[in-house]
Amino acid sequence: AQSVTQPDxxxxxxxxxxxxxxxxxxxxxxxxxxxxxxxPGQGLQLLLKYFSGDTLVQGIKGxxxxxxxxxxxxxxxxxxxxxxxxAEYFCAVGDSNSGYALNFGKGTSLLVTP
Amino acid sequence: xxxxxxxxxxxxxxxxQSMTLQCAQDMNHEYxxxxxxxxxxxxxxxxxxxxxxxxxQGEVPNGYNVSRSTTEDxxxxxxSAAPSQxxxxxxxxxxxxxxxxxxFGPGTRLTVT
Numbered sequence: 001a002q003s004v005t006q007p008d009x010x011x012x013x014x015x016x017x018x019x020x021x022x023x024x025x026x027x028x029x030x031x032x033x034x035x036x037x038x039x040p041g042q043g044l045q046l047l048l049k050y051f052s053g054d055t056l057v058q059g060i061k062g063x064x065x066x067x068x069x070x071x072x073x074x075x076x077x078x079x080x081x082x083x084x085x086x087a088e089y090f091c092a093v094g095d096s097n098s099g100y101a102l103n104f105g106k107g108t109s110l111l112v113t114p
Numbered sequence: 115x116x117x118x119x120x121x122x123x124x125x126x127x128x129x130x131q132s133m134t135l136q137c138a139q140d141m142n143h144e145y146x147x148x149x150x151x152x153x154x155x156x157x158x159x160x161x162x163x164x165x166x167x168x169x170x171q172g173e174v175p176n177g178y179n180v181s182r183s184t185t186e187d188x189x190x191x192x193x194s195a196a197p198s199q200x201x202x203x204x205x206x207x208x209x210x211x212x213x214x215x216x217x218f219g220p221g222t223r224l225t226v227t
Contacts, residue, residue, distance in 0.1 A: 106156040
């Protein structure tokens with residue numbers, strides 16, 4: 001069955017430290033992948049997406065993600081975290097075999113400490 | 115260009131009541147969808163539509179109905195509200211059927227007592 005896993009429910013990092021949020025998927029076909037961010041009480045905002053081509057994609061707010069087919073992963077990274085990055089982060093995956101629906105992970109909550 | 119709008123922002127229902135959550139988009143997107151978000155569960159797809167007159171079920175469709183009479187509007191109907199439907203509901207539209215970017219509305223927080 002197709003699935004998306006975000007192994008870390010909560011992550012705490014110090015301001016200025018680097019960040020990596022993990023996302024693993026189980027899909028038969030080549031997937032298309034997204035990372036969304038949700039601030040408290042807000043809707044979801046797209047950070048970045050991968051469809052094809054260069055496996056390292058750049059997004060907004062200084063985020064990047066790398067698609068690793070061999071590891072079925074699409075981890076989100078940021079070299080230096082700001083206090084305003086504290087939010088919930090969702091990985092989402094779809095592919096041509098699953099029709100048009102996106103499958104979301106359960107999310108990782110990021111806390112940034114001073 | 116308002117994007118995706120949802121009304122109401124908040125709603126409290128009693129068990130057994132019915133209501134419609136409204137969703138509209140002004141981007142001429144063919145694909146629209148409804149999700150519910152519950153703590154620790156991420157977003158789960160309720161129903162989606164690939165164009166006017168075409169709808170299909172997602173992961174958790176029970177207790178919900180949808181219709182798509184126009185490209186712009188995609189209302190979600192709760193037929194007989196249950197406490198298990200207490201959730202935050204998000205409507206989204208997508209620029210392209212497969213692999214396009216999903217634009218989310220601000221959400222409706224629904225409580226069923």
